[in-house]
Amino acid sequence: MELMVGKLLLLILVLESTTSSLSRPNGVVEISEKAYLNWVKQVGSFKHSLFQKATNVFAPCKTIQVNTKSRFGDFVTVQKAIDSLPIVNHCRVVISISAGIYREKVEIPATMAYITLEGSDADNTIIEWDDTADRMGKSGHPLGTFASATFAVDAPYFIAKNITFKNKAPLPPSGALGKQAVALRVSADTAAFFSCKIVGAQDTLYDHVGRHYFKDCFIQGSVDFIFGNGLSLYENCHLHAITNSYGALTAQKRESLLEQTGFSFVNCKVTGSGALYLGRAWGSFSRVVFAYTYMDKIITPPGWYNWGDKNREMTVFYGQYKCWGPGAGFGGRVSWSRELTAAEVEPFISLNFIDGHEWLSNL
Template identity: 35%
Template structure:
């Protein structure tokens, strides 16, 4: 009886060890063939659907020219680059190739939820001939840490209502409306680089969603010669965008915000700021329909409130 019991204990111990080993698996991607896969898409397709534990896809330095789709049945995955400046996912589609339209131009499309990207560059290096998305998101609870997003018009499209995203210590560049969409997104400690005179954000926040784009402790910079950039314009009437404790370069124009050539948007757009600094932070010339938050109002902009929804979510980075 004792031997039988000991055998059962041994079996479950070995099973537990094997399970832990499985849960700690790291899939290696290397363009030079030294990993299990040579492309990120192959690695994604090798991940089991609806996992309840985290799998790491480790991407070695290299230039990966591919369009990547992370489907909706993929969750609990971390995609980690070896070096943010040397691990580059790139493609060059733009909206005017065979009437492609904006929403098919992505380099990386994330449909799955609970996905984290670290130390990686996502780029759309198409010529400036139309909209060209680098990152297109549709999943919920997505985190991007120390990543670089390179492009021109429409670099990042946060494309699904009711989804929540966090960008921390990221670099984002573009020309026109290069952060756009309906999602609730917190940008913390990011660098936002404007490559020409135009607009940074084009939010399309739904009317019943309190928070759209929130920038905290970010630095807004620009290419030489760029001197008239707006913080945002409303892609949809109830666009919500806020800049908090950010450093605004002199390229930010005094008005700050634009109505997309539609005065009716001034009645509904929700644009606000709080204690920004830098040469572009002077509020004396701001459009009258934007808002400067009070000390009482700013208390609402905690990460807990920003990401509250039908389910609670507090990214591990913020704990």
């Protein structure tokens, strides 16, 4: 009973916090995100989310070919292939994407579950666009961070393999406002990415809500380039910074002790340029763990930043375990981060962290 009450409270808190205005320090109104989350609330909660047991479907019922040359495929754009599916999809559909550059914004609607995108390889199968948060949308308002995404996943049980998701907006000057440029937004539960590249500058990967798994992926950015309130495991990933000044790898937005969210990086490597924080406390209860991860010298000795609010130092959970490299030394870390013990890190370093035994067993 206590667990059920906790989950209900968690659901309420997530809905209330995500439907309110985001307090990211950019001054950009994120109208599209509010509209999306209000819609989710109105239709009666997340039907596939971290609050319910996940049951995946793996055997494909249909395969669609996408090719830049019409004579070699069923469609020439990824979005047209997605739009060809039933509004409510109940079986695994594999969309095979031939090598090429697909210049388009793509969104998978919330009702189109069980979609797999397979590229030929990430170096040569690229979906790209160049929107930024301050760009005016059709409504006459700025797009906001949420709607700047090149590729957006709103449906559960999504899988991507061997694809690059890219936002081509240039690296903004230090302190510039409204230049958030999302390459990939994941606003759905149970999404998995294998051998993908997620490339951008500021706010590259919006790990928004839900349980997510990233394996053997390359993720590039400058400031807060992995951010959001997902419950996500990053395994064997290469995280590459491209800032010329100060940047931050993560900005995790856990807002309550009851929220079962956080980012865990296992057997990863961090490289690049500039001076990089491992994370900034976007949420008051922000939670990020790095284990068995190589850290280049770009990591600042303090490691973490409190987002200008000392109160967050008492509530965040930031930890390292057996990390190595010139930027991994714990001697200069802020006093409110942790060098974890084997027992403390254990819940964060396996698929159990994201209930992977429920929905990743056949992948």
